Amino acid sequence: MGNDDAASLDEPALTYRAATTGDVPALVELVNSCYRGDSSRRGWTTEADLLDGQRVDKDGMGELLGRTNTLVLVAEAGGELVACCELRRGTSGAYFGMFSVRPTAQGAGLGRRVLAEAERTVVRTWGCRLMRMKVLKQRQDLISWYERRGYTNTGRISPFPYGDESFGRPRRPDLAFVELTRELPDDLD
Numbered sequence: 001m002g003n004d005d006a007a008s009l010d011e012p013a014l015t016y017r018a019a020t021t022g023d024v025p026a027l028v029e030l031v032n033s034c035y036r037g038d039s040s041r042r043g044w045t046t047e048a049d050l051l052d053g054q055r056v057d058k059d060g061m062g063e064l065l066g067r068t069n070t071l072v073l074v075a076e077a078g079g080e081l082v083a084c085c086e087l088r089r090g091t092s093g094a095y096f097g098m099f100s101v102r103p104t105a106q107g108a109g110l111g112r113r114v115l116a117e118a119e120r121t122v123v124r125t126w127g128c129r130l131m132r133m134k135v136l137k138q139r140q141d142l143i144s145w146y147e148r149r150g151y152t153n154t155g156r157i158s159p160f161p162y163g164d165e166s167f168g169r170p171r172r173p174d175l176a177f178v179e180l181t182r183e184l185p186d187d188l189d
Contacts, residue, residue, distance in 0.1 A: 012077040014110075016117050019072035019084065024061045026081045027072065031056045034100040036168065042103035050138055050175060051168035056098070060166060064098075072098075073121055075114050083114045087122055093130030093181075094122035115149060119184050129184050134158060134177035143178065151180040 019027060035047045035055040064086060065072060075083040082105055086098040096118055101111045122128040133151070135143050143153065160175035161167050
C-alpha cells in the first residue's frame with residue numbers, strides 16, 4: 001500500500017494503508033455517512049431509501065479490525081480519510097465489502113481507484129485471484145457500476161438478515177443480496 005501514482009492532475013493523490021483502532025471513530029462516521037441518513041443522499045451510493053439505522057457502530061468496527069483474516073483498507077487525500085473498504089481472506093478468494101467513499105467526493109473516479117487498489121492488495125497480500133462481494137439486488141445502478149469494472153453477477157442470492165439491526169432497519173420487505181465476482185489477473189495496474 002502506498003501512493004496512487006496513476007492520479008492525473010485533476011485527481012487528488014491518494015495514500016492507502018491498513019486501518020488501525022485509532023481510525024474507528026472516523027471510519028464509523030465515513031461508512032454511516034455513505035449509506036444512511038440525509039448525508040448519504042449527497043452521493044449516489046445511498047441506501048437511505050432501503051434501510052434506516054446505522055450501517056456500522058464503534059463496537060462492530062473494532063471487532064472487524066480485530067479479525068486476523070480481515071484488512072480494512074483506507075484511502076486518504078491530503079491527510080483526510082476519504083474512502084475505505086473491508087477485505088477478508090477466504091478459502092475461495094477475497095471478500096470485498098463496506099465500500100465507502102465520502103458522499104461529496106463520489107462521481108469523480110475515486111471509487112474506481114480505490115476498488116483497483118483493493119484488488120491489487122488482495123493479490124499482493126494474500127495471493128487471491130477471485131474477489132467476491134454481495135450487493136443489495138435493489139441497487140441496480142451499483143451492480144451496473146461493478147459490472148463495468150469486470151464483475152459478474154453469479155445469480156446467487158442471499159436473504160437479507162431481517163431482525164438483525166446491525167445491518168440496519170429495512171424499509172421494505174423484499175431486500176436480498178446478489179453475489180458478484182471477478183477473476184483477478186496477475187498484472188493488475
